[in-house]
Amino acid sequence: MAEVLRVISKRSIQTYVLAVGMMGMGLGLAALCAAAWLQGVEPRWSVVLFGLLGLYMVFLGVDEGWLSGLEVTPHRLRIRSFGRWEEYSLTQIEAVDGLRDMLGGGMQIVLMAAQRDPVRVALRRYSNAGLLAQALLDALWLENKELVVMPRLSRRLGQPPFGVFSAKKSKP
Incomplete structure (x- = not known):
């Protein structure tokens, strides 16, 4: 199996309809x-x-449809808004939670660290939102093996690793 270096967001048709x-x-x-x-x-x-x-x-609308994006690597999260990239290191994230997004009812992942404000990652506009969420949780788990996945998110996605950036858990 080839090693995955990054997962990039893909816009859905719903995104373009909403933007237009x-x-x-x-x-x-x-x-x-x-x-x-x-x-x-x-x-x-x-x-x-x-x-x-x-x-x-x-x-x-232009930002929602064409200028925004998300990229997950094993060590970083990059969020693009209005064509500008913001980069977040995943090393100090201690807990992660999942919320329902008010716009469109999609999922929003909240990354929590002790030394900084929570980072909200909206996944509503991407057709590969599930893969992005699993890649983000895998990357967080690789950086911190004691990562706390809140019950709401754990029920929806499960516990990492998922096999995107790390080896998948073997079931006993």
């Missing part, structure tokens, strides 16, 4: 505000504020 829908709603809101501006709606600052909100929705 968000961009459409943002453009609709911006167009509505431009029409209200031209008709002289008062107060003008409210029209500008909602127009900017519409443009922000367009940018969020």
Whole structure:
């Protein structure tokens, strides 16, 4: 078996539908505000504020659909948002939990360490979310054999190792 060096997120069709829908709603809101501006709606600052909100929705749609991503390696987690990568070392993670994401009902993994704020990893937008979650738990388990996997996540995925980055547990 070839050794896996990294697992990269793959966007699903649902991701693109959500992104295009968000961009459409943002453009609709911006167009509505431009029409209200031209008709002289008062107060003008409210029209500008909602127009900017519409443009922000367009940018969020672009990020959701094309600029975001996730990469898991045996020692690092990389999260891309708005085209910029943030890198997290997995060495000091002591516990991991799983939550339901408010947007789309997907899974969100929370990495907890004593010396820093929790890191939330949203997996809702990826077609290979299960593999990403297993790869992340495998990488965390390789860094810390006493990793605490909270019961909610353990019931959903099981206990590492899963065989993505490490040898799979043999069943007795």
